[in-house]
Amino acid sequence: MHIFIGGAHNGKREFVRNWMEEPSQWEWVGEGHAWSLDRLAEVDSEFIVLDRIEEWLERSSMDEADAWNHIIKGIEGKETVVILTDIGRGIVPVDPEQRKLRDQCGRLYQWLMAEADEVTRIWYGLAQTLKKRGETG
Template sequence: MRVVIGGAHNGKRKYVKRMLAEEPQYWLDCSASDLEIPTGCKVVVDRVEHWLARTELPEADAVEFIKKEIEGKDVIFILTDIGRGIVPMDAEQRKLRDACGRLYQQLIAQADEVTRIWYGLAQTLKRRGEII
């Protein structure tokens, strides 16, 4: 599994599209659909924070659901870092921000590679389990 993380509109999707230009792929936009990851192809999971905001599962169950869903599959997560900037006044938005942070930590720990995109620049943070 790979993770590409960065702020909103920092070039994450463009980076992944360039990276996979010659490979068959399936894009799963979680803002428009449920989190059902197909097998047999490379899957790009985008906007998982939208799924996390919509799900009625408790946070721990949602994390376990995602971990089981990606088991044995070729997945790239595009994660939007929503933990920076102004802390939301709305309690539900703060709860989502914290839940995303905890989910992202688990996905990054499990990932073989982690790349941060910051204003279009890619920085590898982890490769094959080795922190760089």
């Protein structure tokens, strides 16, 4: 799994599209339609891009542990790219629901990052490798 993370409107999706060697073989889940775990389970492609997880989690009644289990089951055996929006950056929202979402995303993102082979931060279109399995830093 390769994760791309960055703030809103920092060029993550465009970067991923340009990074892909054969974009047509990738199935995007989360772009142009409502993100759902049902949609993830229906994907027949061996190449998946998961996008807008934070939007789905906000609409879902599922906690991050259940979301984690469903995501891992849905991507098992598939080449996966995950695009995450960093919604925290150290700012604590005043609204309790937004605080809950920030905390849920934070825990879910940690689990995804631990499982990922590569993590790339996109900051205003610039890429920075944060993790690459097999490399020592």
